Amino acid sequence: MAKTVKTSSLPTSKAGTSTAPMTVSGMIPTSGVVTDSSGPWMIEEQTLTIDYTRVPHYAASSVTHSLATPSRGYRVAATILNVNVEATYSKQKSYDQFTTSSWTQPQTFIYDTQDNDNYNASYGDTGASALGPNGTINTLQKWYHRRAWVSSIDVEETQNCVGTRHYFAGFSGMNTFGGLVATPAEDGLANWGEFGRFTPKRNKAHTFMRGSQTEQKNTLYTLAGPYSTSLETGSRIQQTIDLIGTIIRQSSLYGIGPALTAGVTTSEGIFAQADVGCSSYSSSRHEWN
Amino acid sequence: MATPLTGLNSVNASGMIPASGTAQVGATSGPWMIEEQELTIYYTRVPSYKVFNDVFGLSSVSNTTKVEWTYIQNRVEAEYTKSYSTDLYSTSSWTQPQKFEYHPVSSDAYGNSYGNTGVSALGPVGTITTKDKWYHRRAWDAAVDFQVAEDCEATTHYFSQLPQLTNIGGVTQIQVNPAIDGMSYFGEFGRLDPKPFANHTFVDGDSYYHRGDQEYIIFGPYNTSAETPLAIQTYVDGIGSKVEQLDMFGVDGGEGILPNPAQPNVAFRNTGCQSYDNNRHDWT
Numbered sequence: 001m002a003k004t005v006k007t008s009s010l011p012t013s014k015a016g017t018s019t020a021p022m023t024v025s026g027m028i029p030t031s032g033v034v035t036d037s038s039g040p041w042m043i044e045e046q047t048l049t050i051d052y053t054r055v056p057h058y059a060a061s062s063v064t065h066s067l068a069t070p071s072r073g074y075r076v077a078a079t080i081l082n083v084n085v086e087a088t089y090s091k092q093k094s095y096d097q098f099t100t101s102s103w104t105q106p107q108t109f110i111y112d113t114q115d116n117d118n119y120n121a122s123y124g125d126t127g128a129s130a131l132g133p134n135g136t137i138n139t140l141q142k143w144y145h146r147r148a149w150v151s152s153i154d155v156e157e158t159q160n161c162v163g164t165r166h167y168f169a170g171f172s173g174m175n176t177f178g179g180l181v182a183t184p185a186e187d188g189l190a191n192w193g194e195f196g197r198f199t200p201k202r203n204k205a206h207t208f209m210r211g212s213q214t215e216q217k218n219t220l221y222t223l224a225g226p227y228s229t230s231l232e233t234g235s236r237i238q239q240t241i242d243l244i245g246t247i248i249r250q251s252s253l254y255g256i257g258p259a260l261t262a263g264v265t266t267s268e269g270i271f272a273q274a275d276v277g278c279s280s281y282s283s284s285r286h287e288w289n
Numbered sequence: 290m291a292t293p294l295t296g297l298n299s300v301n302a303s304g305m306i307p308a309s310g311t312a313q314v315g316a317t318s319g320p321w322m323i324e325e326q327e328l329t330i331y332y333t334r335v336p337s338y339k340v341f342n343d344v345f346g347l348s349s350v351s352n353t354t355k356v357e358w359t360y361i362q363n364r365v366e367a368e369y370t371k372s373y374s375t376d377l378y379s380t381s382s383w384t385q386p387q388k389f390e391y392h393p394v395s396s397d398a399y400g401n402s403y404g405n406t407g408v409s410a411l412g413p414v415g416t417i418t419t420k421d422k423w424y425h426r427r428a429w430d431a432a433v434d435f436q437v438a439e440d441c442e443a444t445t446h447y448f449s450q451l452p453q454l455t456n457i458g459g460v461t462q463i464q465v466n467p468a469i470d471g472m473s474y475f476g477e478f479g480r481l482d483p484k485p486f487a488n489h490t491f492v493d494g495d496s497y498y499h500r501g502d503q504e505y506i507i508f509g510p511y512n513t514s515a516e517t518p519l520a521i522q523t524y525v526d527g528i529g530s531k532v533e534q535l536d537m538f539g540v541d542g543g544e545g546i547l548p549n550p551a552q553p554n555v556a557f558r559n560t561g562c563q564s565y566d567n568n569r570h571d572w573t
Contacts, residue, residue: 056347063491065399065478067336067413067511070354072491079347121346133347172454172461195345196488203486203494205479208343210488227347265461267454 040149041094046107046281050137050244051084053118053193054227055214060206072206077199081131081221081240082214084189084256087248088160089280093149106287107143109241112136118193124229131221131237132229134193143285163253163276164188165220165244167260168212170270171202185272186212187260203268217252217274220244238288245283253277317381320429321374326387326565327419330528332363333398333476334413334511335499340489352489357482359511360503361411361524362475364444364540367532369564371437373429386571387423389525392416398476404513411505411521412513414476423569443537443560444471445528446501447546450554451486453495467548468556469497470540500555501538504528522572529567537561 057080062073113126117133126132168186191197196208198216221240223231247253253276254260263271337360342353393406397413406412452465474480479491480498492498505524507515531537539545539560547557 054347056345056350058350063479065336065491066356066401067334067359067397067478068356068401068403069510070336070338070356070478072340072352072354074350074352076346076348076350117347119345121348123347195347195350196343205490205492205496207490208345208488210486226349264459265454266456267461 038097039095041096041098041146042091042149042154043094044089044091044143044145046089046143046278046285047087047139048107048109048137048241048245048248048281049086049139050241052081052131052135052137054079054131054133055082055193055198056195056227057199057219058195058206058208059199063206074206076226078219078222078224079227080198080216080219080223082164082166082188082193082216083220083244084162084164084192085244085248085253086160086162087245087278087281088158089278090158091154091156091280092158093154093156094146098146102147103144104146105141105144107139107285108141108287110138110140111237112138117195119195123227126229129234129237130229130232133227137241141287145285157280159278159280161248161251161253161276161278161281162256163259163274164256165218165247165253165274166214166216167254167272168197169215169268169272170212172265172270182270183212185215185260185262185270187256188254189256213269215269215271217254238286242283242286245281245286248277248281249279249283251275251277251279317379318377319375321376321378321426322429322434323372323374324370324425325372325422326369326562326569327367327422328387328389328417328525328529328532328565329366329419330363330417330525331366332361332411332415332417332504334359334361334411334505335476335481336478336511337482337503338478338489338491340483354489356510358503358506358508360507361505362444362446362471362499363504363528364442364472364475365528365532365537366440366442367529367562367565368440369437369562370439371434371564373434373436374426378426381428383424383426385421385424387419387569388421388571389417390420391521392418399478403511406513409518409521410513410516413511417525425569437564439562439564441532441537441560441562442540442543443532444501444540445504445531445537446471446499447538447556448473448480448497449500449556450495450497452554465553467553468500468546470546471501471538472540473497474499502531522570526567526570529565529570532561532565533563533567535559535561535563 057078059077061075064071113132113135115122167188170183170185172182198214200207202209202213252274255276261273263273336356337358339357340354344351393412393415396402449468455464483490485494485496536558537560547559549555
């Protein structure tokens, strides 16, 4: 069952909208009526949407060899978040009229959580303190900042980026008949949410994989051990979203489709390179009241 | 065996009509052609697993491992000789067929046992030895006879590694390591099926795994009751044929394994004793 959770409830204050008095931490908005505050204005906006799915990191815990009754046990060593991120940032010059000489609205988020994973299992209650196994983090209020245009420093720009923090590494090797087998790396959406593609890795004992395996730069929102929503906290979620904002700024996402940049090929696989982001995005504009 | 035989009156193998007698001074003189052969098999039964029914979750995961069939890995030692003798014997010829005895061990290397062993069940581990070696003596025929001494030590499997990718100085290369002999990982259950490159494997992808023959296959989970004397005899006769046809892989300490130069992780079958003949086995 999908659930929607707002993380805060700040009023919007875009041009032409009501600008009821409000206080945002670190900001002192100026209220007023339409006067001669005609600009030109520098208007900055940013948004972020994160589709996520939690995936497991398995390890074999026991092996009993036998000619009649073999068995093997596994444990969930940890779970991590795979994310598909879409971010936008724009800085525009405007000659619209506004009632105030400047305006800042921080960015807030809303969580659309799902109780079930792709295999139909649930792990407890979801909400503001637990993202659950699947869902989407949406921007409830975009970041909005308006001030007077400064010709010496301001340049119009528009950035948007789509990427993941993971992808699926290809592999190269020879089959038993001596033929070369090579598969390229696949983007992070290719095997979205398939639990067998993380660890044990493809070329290791006890692996569940024959195909491509998940590669992830810095495992996001890692929770040790078997997953339950009770392991999550509101602050961990906020830290994760802020971290994703930093990753976006640092252009450390992997591209989707043709935008996935090839990386090195080693004995361990065919890898990709993280080079996607929006350099003007900033998680300091996130608001967690 | 070059020494004269004694006490063979009780030997009565199928298809043979032994002539009794012992070596005696003044008895029938040679020269003699004396032919002998013997066979020893060290065996261990190993499983071919199938793993299925992955049940994935974020809090637990499981699957099922089933024994699809089991088979024997073995090390074979065989010997054949044809000698020239001028000893004296009481008979003009002698034939003694080859007989075997089993020395089964009831537990495998992992401490499991699977029922009673004996003449009807080799069990998971053991040795088959020649109780009575083949012995055949007749007059030396200079037109056709020449002395022969053949011995071999071999397996009917070996261990292979998939070609590996290596990265040296930023350059990725394919490295094909040569096959290694069948004693290297003898009886290790994880090196069979699933293979190292497959999902659900029990070993890393660069591990050596069983290639070659699977002897004395029994389908399903193993129990000694699944064995029969006839199946055992068929197995031993089959090994005898492979000995004769040089259809085995050498082992370290013997002739050694012979990798295929064109594909070094594959081995050639080049070992055996071509004069060995399992028609000399006797199962009565």
